[in-house]
Amino acid sequence: MNARLTTLRAGVWFLTVVEIAIGLVATLAPRAFYDYVPWVDLIPPFSEHLMRDYGAMNLSLALVFVVAAITMERRMVRIALGAYLLFAIPHLIFHLTHLEHFTTAGAVGQTIVLTVAVLLPVALLILTATLSSRRGSFDAG
Template sequence: MSTLRAGLAFLALVQAIIGGWPLLAPKLFYDNFPLPTNQWVAYFPPFNEHLLRDFGSLNLALCVVLVFAAVTMERRLIQAALVGYLVYAVPHLIFHLGHLSHMPFADQVGNVVSLVAVVLIPLALLPLTLRTGRKIDSRVSQ
């Protein structure tokens, strides 16, 4: 498996988890994300079922785009998926960087590390899409 395909699959998996959980069980997500002992979403009350279900479905939509990109390995689709991911991930990171003071230090670190990682991964993958040809993976027929 190529680095690019593995990165797309990882990002899709992250979106599947972060999308499926609030869509199917919004109150459990609110009270227990990322762990029951570290309730990051609950630091931002009040609970809003509608907003969390919408958040979940939008994350699942991004998951689908990332899966299609990983399966087809079509350059423009991969680029659109990664840039689309960044359109979400960068403002999300910026918001949370400005709203850490009410969290315990361990949660601050976990929050920043996880959010920075999901910005750096697509940034690292984008240069891998600059090769010539429509398909990136030579094992996929053109």
């Protein structure tokens, strides 16, 4: 296995774990997610319905990532990363334009985290173009 494939696999698994963690907490403990996850409570009001829906959406995306990570099938990996970006880019844009309740440190911290959440899948998508595959799977190539 080459280093680029290892990097791609690690990145896909990392995003899988993030989606599972966020999804479970927001779905099963929406109030705790709102109160204790950094920056979430700075844009009120709390809505149990929206928190649970957000958590379930993350769990749905986690399933797509699990399949991509296990199969390492080129199309599935790209679909997972693209689906993630369809959320992450508007999420970043929203937060970049709603920083009025944040301290400077909070605004900088959130901006860094959410920017990385966009740049990582973009980098992984670029990486998929540099890897060869046979029968549609990176592992088979």
